[in-house]
Amino acid sequence: MKNIGVERKKRIKGEISLPGDKSISHRAIMLGSIAQGKTRVKEFSDCADCRNTLNAFLKLGIEIEDHSQGELTIHGQGLKGLTSAKEIIDVGNSGTTMRLLSGILAGQDFSSTITGDEYLQRRPMKRIILPLREMGAKISSPDDNHPPITIVGQKLHPIDYHSPVASAQVKSCVLLAGLYAKGRTSLTESSPSRDHTERMLKYLNGPIEIKGTAIFIEGVSELEARAITIPGDISSAAFFIITCLLLKNSEIRIKGVGINPTRTGVIDILKKMGADIVIEDVHELCGEPVADLIVKSSNLRGTNIGGALIPRIIDEIPVLAVAATQAEGVTEISNAQELRVKESDRIGNVVSELSKMGASIKEKEDGMVISGGKRLAGSSVNSFSDHRMAMALTIGGLIADGETTINDVACIDTSFPHFMDALNRMVE
Numbered sequence: 146m147k148n149i150g151v152e153r154k155k156r157i158k159g160e161i162s163l164p165g166d167k168s169i170s171h172r173a174i175m176l177g178s179i180a181q182g183k184t185r186v187k188e189f190s191d192c193a194d195c196r197n198t199l200n201a202f203l204k205l206g207i208e209i210e211d212h213s214q215g216e217l218t219i220h221g222q223g224l225k226g227l228t229s230a231k232e233i234i235d236v237g238n239s240g241t242t243m244r245l246l247s248g249i250l251a252g253q254d255f256s257s258t259i260t261g262d263e264y265l266q267r268r269p270m271k272r273i274i275l276p277l278r279e280m281g282a283k284i285s286s287p288d289d290n291h292p293p294i295t296i297v298g299q300k301l302h303p304i305d306y307h308s309p310v311a312s313a314q315v316k317s318c319v320l321l322a323g324l325y326a327k328g329r330t331s332l333t334e335s336s337p338s339r340d341h342t343e344r345m346l347k348y349l350n351g352p353i354e355i356k357g358t359a360i361f362i363e364g365v366s367e368l369e370a371r372a373i374t375i376p377g378d379i380s381s382a383a384f385f386i387i388t389c390l391l392l393k394n395s396e397i398r399i400k401g402v403g404i405n406p407t408r409t410g411v412i413d414i415l416k417k418m419g420a421d422i423v424i425e426d427v428h429e430l431c432g433e434p435v436a437d438l439i440v441k442s443s444n445l446r447g448t449n450i451g452g453a454l455i456p457r458i459i460d461e462i463p464v465l466a467v468a469a470t471q472a473e474g475v476t477e478i479s480n481a482q483e484l485r486v487k488e489s490d491r492i493g494n495v496v497s498e499l500s501k502m503g504a505s506i507k508e509k510e511d512g513m514v515i516s517g518g519k520r521l522a523g524s525s526v527n528s529f530s531d532h533r534m535a536m537a538l539t540i541g542g543l544i545a546d547g548e549t550t551i552n553d554v555a556c557i558d559t560s561f562p563h564f565m566d567a568l569n570r571m572v573e
Contacts, residue, residue, distance in 0.1 A: 147553065147554050148551065148552045148553065148554065149550070149551050149565065150549070151539055151542030151548070151551065152523075152542070152543075152547070152548050152549075153523075153544065154392060154543045154544075155392065155394070155573050156393065156394045156395040156442075156572070156573050157397060157571045157573070158395055158397060158573070159570070159571045160400060161398075162377060162401055163378055163385075163401075163402065163567075164188075164192070164215070164377070164561060164563075165187075165188035165189050165190045165215060165375035165376070165377065165378065166190065166375055166377065166379070166433075167192055167194060167195060167378055167380070168313070168378075169341050169345070169373075169375045170192075170195040170198075170375055171195055171241050171242065171245065172317075172341055172342055172345050173186045173219075173345070173373045174186075174189075174195070174198045174209070174219065175198065175202070175249065175321070176346070176368065177219035177221050178202045178209075178219055178221055179224050179226070179249060179324075179368060180370040180371075181367050181370060182221055182370035183218055183219065183221070184218070184219040184371065184372065184373060185217070185218050186215075186216065186217040186219065186372075186375065187215060187372075187373070187374040188215045188375040189215045189216070190215075190375070190378065190560075191215060192558060192561060193238065193558045193562070194237070194239040194241065194559050197236045197239045197242050198236070198246070199211075199217075201230075201234050201236055201246060201259075202219075204231070204234055205228060205229075206222070206227055206228030207219065207220065207226075208220040221370050223367060223368075224252075224325065224365070224366065224367065225254065227250075227253055228255070230257055233293065234257060235260050235261065236260070236261050236265070237261055238264055238265050239265070239559075240261075240314060243259050243261060243265065243270070243294070244270070244272075244273050244314040244315065244317070245314065245317050245321060246259060247284070247294065247296060247318055248277065248317065248318035248319060248321035249321050249322070249325075250298060251282035251296055251299065252299070252322055252324070253298035253325075254298050255298050256295065256296065256297045256298065257296050258295045258296075259292065259293060259296070264489070264530060266291055266293070268486055268487075269290055270290055270292060271290040272309075273314070273318045273319075274294070276304065276318070276319050277318070277319075277322060279306065280302060280303070280304050280319075280322055280330070281302050282296065282297075282299055283296070283297035284296045284297075300327075301322055301323075301326040301364075302327065303323060303326045303327070303364070304319075304330055305330075305333075306319055306330075306332045306333070307333045307334075308332060308333065308334045308335075310334075310335075311334045311455075311456040312334075312338055312483070313338040313340070313341070313342070313407075313456075316332050316334060316338055316342070316360065317342040320342055320343070320346070320353070320360060323363075324364060324365055327364045329361055329364075330361070330362050330363075330364075331359055331360065332359070332360050333358055336358065337456065337457075339405065339456070340405065340407045343360060344405070344433055346368075347432060348371065348373075348432035349370070351365065352365055374430055376402060376403035376430055376435040377399065377401045377435075378402075379402055379404065379405070379409065379411065380411075380533075380560070381560070383411045383465075384464055384537070384564070384568075385399060386420075387415070387467060387468045387540055388540050388543055388544075388572070389440040389442065390415065390421075390440065390441075390442060390443045391445075391468065391471050391540075391543075392572075394442060395442045396439070396440065396441045396442070397439075398438070398439050398440075399440070400437050402435065402436060402437070403433050403434070403435055404424065404435065405433055405434060407457055408457060409457070410454050410458035411457075411461040414450055414454065414458060414465065415445070415465075415468070418448050419443055419446050420440070420445065421441040421443045422438060423440075424438060425437045425438075425439060444473070445468060445469075445471060445472035445473070445517070446472050446473045447469060447472045447474030447476040447515070447516075448472075449476070449479070450462075450478045450479070450481075451477075451478065451479035451480040451481070451512070456483075459481070459483055462481060462484060462495070463491055463495050463534055463536075463537035464537040466478070467537050467538075467540050467541045467544075469515040469517055470504040470506070470515055470519065470521060470541075471517055471521075471544065472515075472517035472518070473518050474517060474518070475515065475517070476514075476515045477514045478513050478514075478515075479509070479512045481511055481512045487533075488529075488530070488532065488533070488556075488559075489529040489531035491534065492508060492509075494527075494529050494531065495534070495537070498526040498527060498534070498538055499515075499541065501524040502521040503521050503522040503524075505517075505519055521545035521546070522545055523542065523546060523548045523549040524545075524549060524550075526541075526549065526550070526551055526552065527553065528551060528552060528553045530553055531556060532561070533560070535551055535553070535556055535557050536557060536561065538551045539551055539564075539568070
């Protein structure tokens with residue numbers, strides 16, 4: 146178990162380009178593998194989760210050349226070109242891999258079993274099992290909810306599905322399965338979740354239509370392979386943005402970050418709290434909006450966070466909680482029950498660990514209440530093997546008096562392997 150010590154810093158400054166977006170990297174491997182022809186990928190995220198997706202498709206018979214520096218060539222074999230894995234597919238900690246891959250495997254001509262590490266085996270899979278069964282998939286798990294899951298490929302039929310949770314993973318699973326169903330599949334969600342799957346399908350000329358919160362996909366015989374360049378990850382950017390806001394006399398530029406509207410809730414919230422964030426050089430890259438972010442130190446004020454914003458910030462809430470501890474007034478986070486079933490219970494764990502650092506923070510069933518304006522104090526805190534917890538607590542340590550020890554930080558490799566190196570290069 147790897148631990149790190151973090152001390153208070155004076156400022157952060159400079160320019161940074163972040164690793165490719167994790168969510169888009171997963172989808173580039175998946176859609177590149179089931180497209181017909183070569184897909185050249187640039188700025189692929191080299192994190193453990195995305196490597197698990199890459200390794201899963203290698204096991205399913207896809208040739209993928211790794212040219213290093215985030216460049217890959219995927220030799221796509223078409224929708225029905227995957228071959229049966231010779232062993233159980235272990236996707237480690239990656240819920241995205243398990244849920245999206247299940248949608249693809251449901252329409253194949255062979256059987257597969259997918260498992261993951263001890264943490265992934267605690268995460269709910271009934272949310273994808275039920276719609277896939279409605280489509281005719283034969284899918285099972287020991288308790289009908291948790292991994293491992295076994296999928297016996299079948300001929301699928303289209304459904305009209307109303308998702309009870311606003312989840313990009315559930316939505317993407319159903320849409321990917323819909324490629325294998327003869328006819329038109331629709332999925333409606335209560336509020337928009339991240340839409341990288343829809344954008345990439347559209348970029349590959351997939352038959353997808355969007356009307357409000359309803360998405361329609363037609364079964365196809367082929368997807369067109371195209372080169373994909375992946376923008377910087379906004380979720381990774383959030384840690385640098387909040388560090389800059391909280392440390393006095395700081396200014397940074399983050400280059401080439403994805404600003405997909407379904408992911409920029411963190412920017413919207415921080416601006417509402419008084420953050421000085423300027424967006425420059427907006428352009429489109431392979432169907433995704435991209436820009437540079439210029440961030441300066443700011444005095445933040447508390448706010449209410451909830452409702453339709455939650456799916457747009459679900460990964461950033463731990464570090465937003467750190468920002469809220471330093472904001473003037475009260476910040477209340479509601480409607481975030483989904484945090485209970487992420488890599489860890491991010492509600493209970495954020496409250497317990499920031500409390501150890503002296504934060505005034507109270508737990509609610511669906512969120513937390515944070516009274517800001519109180520300096521944090523160094524302490525020994527736990528990540529619970531959750532990468533976003535580990536990084537958020539690191540940012541807490543940069544603004545806390547004394548030394549903070551974060552226990553179990555190896556998990557950071559799940560999404561941002563060189564996080565500490567990048568941060569240490571910029572802080573003083």
